[in-house]
Every structure is written in C-alpha cells, then in structure tokens.
Amino acid sequence: MSAPPAPKRQTRRQASNRPAVGQSRSVVRSDGTVLAAEVLEVDEAGACPRYYVHYLAHDRRLDEWVDEAQFHGSEADCASDGSPAKRSHKRKQEGSGGNAAFGQLPHARRAGETDPSVAERLEAAREKITRVKNIRAVVFSRWRLEPWYWAPFPETYHDRTLYVCDFTLRYTASKLAMDAHHRSYAGPRRPPGNRCYGPDGDGVCLFEVDGSAHALYCQNLCLLAKLFLDHKTLYYDVDPFLFYVLTDSSVGADGEPEHRVLGYFSKEKQSDFHYNLACILTFPQYQRQGLGTLLISLSYELSKRERKLGSPEKPLSDLGKLSYRSYWSWIILNELRDYDGTRSMEEISRHLAIRIEDLLSTLHVLNMIRHWKGQLLVRAHKGDIEAMIAAVKRPPRLCDPSKVSWTPPATPPPPPAASKAKDKAKP
Numbered sequence: 001m002s003a004p005p006a007p008k009r010q011t012r013r014q015a016s017n018r019p020a021v022g023q024s025r026s027v028v029r030s031d032g033t034v035l036a037a038e039v040l041e042v043d044e045a046g047a048c049p050r051y052y053v054h055y056l057a058h059d060r061r062l063d064e065w066v067d068e069a070q071f072h073g074s075e076a077d078c079a080s081d082g083s084p085a086k087r088s089h090k091r092k093q094e095g096s097g098g099n100a101a102f103g104q105l106p107h108a109r110r111a112g113e114t115d116p117s118v119a120e121r122l123e124a125a126r127e128k129i130t131r132v133k134n135i136r137a138v139v140f141s142r143w144r145l146e147p148w149y150w151a152p153f154p155e156t157y158h159d160r161t162l163y164v165c166d167f168t169l170r171y172t173a174s175k176l177a178m179d180a181h182h183r184s185y186a187g188p189r190r191p192p193g194n195r196c197y198g199p200d201g202d203g204v205c206l207f208e209v210d211g212s213a214h215a216l217y218c219q220n221l222c223l224l225a226k227l228f229l230d231h232k233t234l235y236y237d238v239d240p241f242l243f244y245v246l247t248d249s250s251v252g253a254d255g256e257p258e259h260r261v262l263g264y265f266s267k268e269k270q271s272d273f274h275y276n277l278a279c280i281l282t283f284p285q286y287q288r289q290g291l292g293t294l295l296i297s298l299s300y301e302l303s304k305r306e307r308k309l310g311s312p313e314k315p316l317s318d319l320g321k322l323s324y325r326s327y328w329s330w331i332i333l334n335e336l337r338d339y340d341g342t343r344s345m346e347e348i349s350r351h352l353a354i355r356i357e358d359l360l361s362t363l364h365v366l367n368m369i370r371h372w373k374g375q376l377l378v379r380a381h382k383g384d385i386e387a388m389i390a391a392v393k394r395p396p397r398l399c400d401p402s403k404v405s406w407t408p409p410a411t412p413p414p415p416p417a418a419s420k421a422k423d424k425a426k427p
Contacts, residue, residue: 026073048067135160137162145284189256189259192207197399197405203248264295266280275312289397293327296323300352304353310354
C-alpha cells in the first residue's frame, strides 16, 4: 500500500499573504456581507489557522473568529476601498481599567481619580487583555446566548459554555451539574430582596437587592451582565450599590410562582452627583420589547418619591443612549402638550424629576429651544407637538406608578464634626 501524499508546503509568497495581527483586511461574513476588519489575534493550534477580527466602524459585539478563506483581497485593497485603515470604534471608559478579578462590578470610575498618564497605560493593558471574547456561550433562562464582550470570569471557564441558574445566577461549565442543581434546588424562585414594583398588567416585577446583603448574587449578576456591556469600568465591591432586578412572573410546572430575570439597573446608595442610575442592561433575549425604557421610567419614579432630580451616570452605551433619548423625548412632549409659555424649565425639570441638562439637550434635539434676550426659552406649538407625538410609531414602555410600593431609604446622618476644643492643662 502506497504511503499517503505529503501535505503541500506553503510557498513563501502564500505565507506572506496570510493575514497578520494588526492588518486590516476585507472579510466575507457568514451572511454574505463584506466588511473591513482588523486582525486582533491568530490561533494556529488547529490544522487550519483561525483569526479573531474586529469589524472597523462597527461595535465590538460583532467581533468573531473567522477562517482564512473568508478574507477577501489584500491589506492594500482594504485600505483603498474607502474603509478606515485603523480601528475607528474605541471603547468608552472613564478612569482606569482595574484588574481582572472575579466579580468586579460594571460602574464608571469618577473622573479625576487616576492620573491621565497612568490611566492611558492601564487602558492599553486592559485593551490587550479584553479584546478577545473569552466565553463561548451562556445557557440562561432557557436561551443559549452568544456573548458580545470579554468578561472577568475565572480562567478555568474561558472558551467554555456556561450554564446559569435562573434564580441564584450561579454558574457552572457542566450541564450535568446544573441539571442536578435544578433538581435539588428548593430555595425562592425570585431575586433576593424586596419587591418594589408589580406585578403590572404584563406580569413584570421589580426587586430591590442590596449589594451588601446579597453580595454573591449581585456579583454573579454583574459578571453575567459584563458579557453584554463594554462601556463601564469594572469594580469588585458591590456593597455601595442597590440593584433593581426586573423579572417576568410566571407559574412553574409544579404550580409555584417563578420570576426569571429580564434585566436590571443599579444605583449608588449615596451619590455625590445625585445619579439615579449607574448601570442598565436588558438581556439580549428580551431586547426590543420596551424593557429598557421601562427600567428608565422606574428609576425616575423612584427619584420622584425621593424628591430628587435624576440622571444616569455617563458615558451611556449606544443602546442606553437610544433608550434614554426615547424616554426623555416622549415624557417631555407629553408634558408640553398644554404648555402655555408660563412655566419655567426649572419647574418642568422638577415635575419630571429630569436634570436640567438632560431636559435642555432633549429640547435641543427636538428643535424646541430658542434664545431670546440672553435667555433660553421653550418654543412649543401645540400642532407641532401633536405631530411629533403622532409620528412615534412605538411609544416607550413606561411603568405604572400605582404598582410601585417603595419608600426611600432613610438618609444616614452626616458624620459628626471633629471637636476643635482642646483640653486645657489644669493649674
């Protein structure tokens, strides 16, 4: 029997044409579209090399592994087709990247806490570590999800499929272990903490979970959320935050009530800048159902009960910006339906619990701001307002205030001032 033919050796010309890290090449995606992409990493462990690419001018959630056959043309061809030669999408972040410890929390660091030169080096290091997605898939709430971004899971879980419990949010890479957990679990089928909203007409509820009282649950929630968030710096400490977990109430196979997580927003217990929301996420399988604006409206409803003006922490994600703009525009347009020109913007801001800068930016987008004698005035014709409201094909989903059962937590007293009195020596 003749020996099998020896594998063909690549010529020097063929090897030189292979994509390399840092190059920009055109890639034919699985749906047939051709996009310019930058090669971030090369995996030559298998028989055929794989390439991890970032599609230029697109969000990082589209990043993926491709085969060499999917590359089209040369680097020069990619640069000549009008596409940017370098990555144009840069992750938004405030402050340093921190370390990649387990359970760090996605919240923005305050500006000015880190020296800019140090922050740049830390961001460069974080960029290198987090540029490739490290979790293959997540099986959660009867769905199999493909992660959008890197998340700081322990290394033993990298490049594996994770199975997540719907009620405790604990995770494992073993389907058998998760099945055994489901069979033996006898705890509450809902988030820990107190229900503060619902069920509304759609069976949606909101639970307030204290990060210091239920640290493990909140850490697991943040880890799971980080797979679909890319714009916040991570922190391990969940104690300073309250987490408001949105659920869908239903009845299990055994007739017992169940609550599966739809999304959440977090909020600082004590915010120096009076932010009413730190981080927000609707999980991918429940997006495009209006749940983002529902969460936003709930955050403002809590602000009204606190008698405070609310605003989200910046920067917002691309999806967050769309949700907030939709909510602000709808609320403000409906507030101005009967506007007679006598109410000040400060009064409108207080009534809606929306910070004045968010009110002004939305009015500017709606082309309803005018300058007159050095002052900013609202230009609101009833016909124009009704036309803009009628043009909204899908009004934002808002909460039902009558279903909110929440009392603002007591504000802790300020720390006592240090006494300046000094003991006097006795004569």
